[in-house]
Amino acid sequence: MAVIREIAFQGMQMLLVLLLAPLLTGFVRKVKARLLRRQGPPLLQPYRDLIRLLRKDVVLADNASWLFRVIPYFIFAATWIAASLVPTFRSGLLFSWSADLIAVIAVLGSARFALALAGLDAGTAFGGIGSSREVMIASLAEPAMLMIVFTLALIAGSTQLSTMAAFMNSPEVGLRVSLGLGLIALIIVAIAENARIPVDNPATHLELTMVHEAMVLEYSGRHLALIELSAALKLLLYVSLIACLFAPWGISPPSAEPILLIGGVAAYLAKLAAGGILLAIFETAIAKMRVFRVPGFLGAALMLALLATLLRFVSRSF
């Protein structure tokens, strides 16, 4: 019985992240539009876009190989799995131990590896621009992320997300300098990883400012739908990750009664909404930066995270 219940919870989380991801994207767009005094598209617009794309034929470039057609499914699978492993409404899910935070980051890295390859497959200059910039950004964002993981793991004494969330929820945590530095660095990395302003602009098709959009330029139909859905899942993942590590309130522990899960889900929805609003405000308030300013921005994250790790090595009280 217990196993079936656990499988049900795990399945619930997988469905929840899949269903909520486009909503979060739509919500951020809506809030951004309202901040600009525009009406904005309806909240459900991303779902409609996805369904429309799924029904359309795929137009493949003449030169596209089998890899180009496999990659969208791989990216979707990897991002979906990663998003399902981050605690959202309940910690200690059945398969939560199959990958710790380092592995979750690495799974996302696999998806990015595949996407960068897809950008090179059609043999156009735009795909190459996107891929080469994406790997440059990743070459700074990934080490920064790992340093953040080190900081948090040294504080919580574990790289397992459920254990970390439980520790962050306990009174032992307190206010720490390294936590603050880690949070700032994590936000910078999350912005870069999700191709948001000021690193990249998800709404642009001006070739010289785009990174992510340039890589997926040759995709259409169901392939594009999967990639858009993966991008939405990734945004949801990072918001969930920040929420689970820095605002772990309301996540039901594994021992809780099933009825209490409603509270967990409600808390999770509230956190997503708060994250979405903050992201929209941040994006509205700031301008896109030049591509070669991005290394400085990410370098700051890397240095902050390294500093936080060093502080943890120097003293346990920081």
Place this chain on the structure above:
Amino acid sequence: MTVVTALIGVAGLAALGPLAVVLGVCPAKHAASNVTYGLSLIVSLMLCTIALLSLFDAQSTTVTLPLGLPWLGAHFRIDALASFFLVVVNLGGAAASLFALGYGRHEHAPQRVLPFYPVYLAAMNLVVMADDAFSFLVSWEFMSLTSWALVIANHQLHENMRAGFVYLLMASFGTLTLLLAFGLLAGPGGNYSFDAIRAAHPAAGVAALTFVLALTGTGSKAGLVPLHAWLPLAHPAAPSHVSALMSGVMTKVAVYGFLRIVFDLLGTPDWWWSILVLALGGMSAVMGVLYALMQRDLKRVLAYSTIENIGIIFAALGLALAFKSEGLAWAAALALTAGLFHVFNHALFKSLLFFGAGSLLNATGTRDMEQLGGLIHRMPQTALVFLVGCAAISALPPLNGFVSEWLTFQAILQSPQLPSWGLKLMVPAVGALLALSAALAAACFVRAFGISFLGRARSPAAENAREPDALSLAAMYAVAALCLTAGILPGFFIDSLAPVVQALAGGRMPVQAGVEWLSIVPIAEGHSSYNGLLLFIFLIISGGVASFAIHRLASNKIRRGPAWGCGYPDAGPTTQYTADSFAQPIRRVFGTVLFRAREIGEMPPPGSTAPARLKVELHDPIWETLYEPIAAGVSLAAERLNYLQFLTIRSYLSLVFVALVLLLLVLAIWP
């Protein structure tokens, strides 16, 4: 007796060399090549089986042969450490021989490769089995010389001869330092058997000096920065299956030498030794991959990436040394397991990648990535296995490269327990360097795979490439399958490493065999765990379900059309991103300081139809600041001393007399 059987196998390998010379005159086509590689394959597999049995058996066997120094004899021993490295050497040897069964037929001067190849394999085996300093050094020199002969197999190319020259110099230098290290270890008594060395406890100063010498000697063979200069020249120059052996296996034999001397023979380490190893490891990791990103030559990219991986291995070994010196045996076991697992993994995927590069070279006649492109259409199977190798070396789950990196990171997370401040500050910095090198490696291999295999063909040669023969493909598939297996079932491999780790670090990682769902748990449940098998299954299921559902419920139609490219008309394959342009953002971010990279644009005057040109200037910091001054110093000294060549007989006689008197004086004053 395991060691005797193994020695007979090695003798068989060595005998294959002369046999290849004899067979060379045989008129049948490829007879020499088929017999040499076929028999090498069989013997390597046999030796690999023996080594595996002895690894699980966990018993060491020794034998002393009446060879070598008359008062010493030649000692050979197979213990846990030696068995593990014998597995690595012979697995690599078997894969390379299988690959060469097909690939070696295209060799245009097989007689320059065949006699040396089996002897090279035999020498690497002997280094690992040697149990006294004399046999160790003789085998080590055999390994260096046979590989040197293989490097200059294609001697018509001037650059290969230069590579051979640099390699020979560095190999001699490495052997010299090892000779001195063993001299110090044996002490004034001069007992060169490892048993006697292990029993003697050198004074702290002598031990430190030995450590530095051993690190220099083995590090120069392994390719640690700044002793790496020969590696990216020599490894690509050899035929591809030999490149695979040199990069995948011989560098591991060097790691073995380091482990044998520092972890086994030297006794308890000082904590500051590990700082040196950690610093060199971290530096090699980042420098190696940055160099790799700047190269156009595919085999040279792979050679530089070997430097990166050796850096990762040495960083893990440095951590193990630090934990061991502070008495944290369980953490030392974790770090050492990570390092050894990476030794195994790198031997696999680097061989695979060199096989792939060899197939490309055969199919297109070039190693220059700017001439390739679109090969995934012409060589789909090679593309698939090469992609597996690229993903594995970029440390992507669920493949094997990720597991060893993950274990290394877990070991780094244990390091706040180290008491010394130097290490407390060093380890996080090395962690950041390793993280940086992992991310850059992914960039490097997106570039290597994307530019050579994806896009459109950049030259007629790439357009007409053909898939390699079945045997070469079989070798690549076998290694790729091993990469996947080690990635999804790492617990089995970690458990097999336990006897080695137990012997060297004095502790071991928890047994992984009984963990639920075949996860790996390096420290404790709830602390950290990883399950490659489940991740792999999840990836397949969710990707498969998504694809099935979409094809059934939504749409499954495909139309082909010209690439969209923002609506610009197609301007031909030359407008694609090239290897150089792909690396440009990273060159700007990291290269401007490190390589003093400069881009010089030459615009023709208005009205002229001459093309505009963009030149990129790169400087190799280590070559220019370290090797060029040394070379200049040597030639200056040679020029000055040249004067001695033209003296009269009287001056020579007086010089001899003065030298004699001086030597006698020294002898008289010597305490």
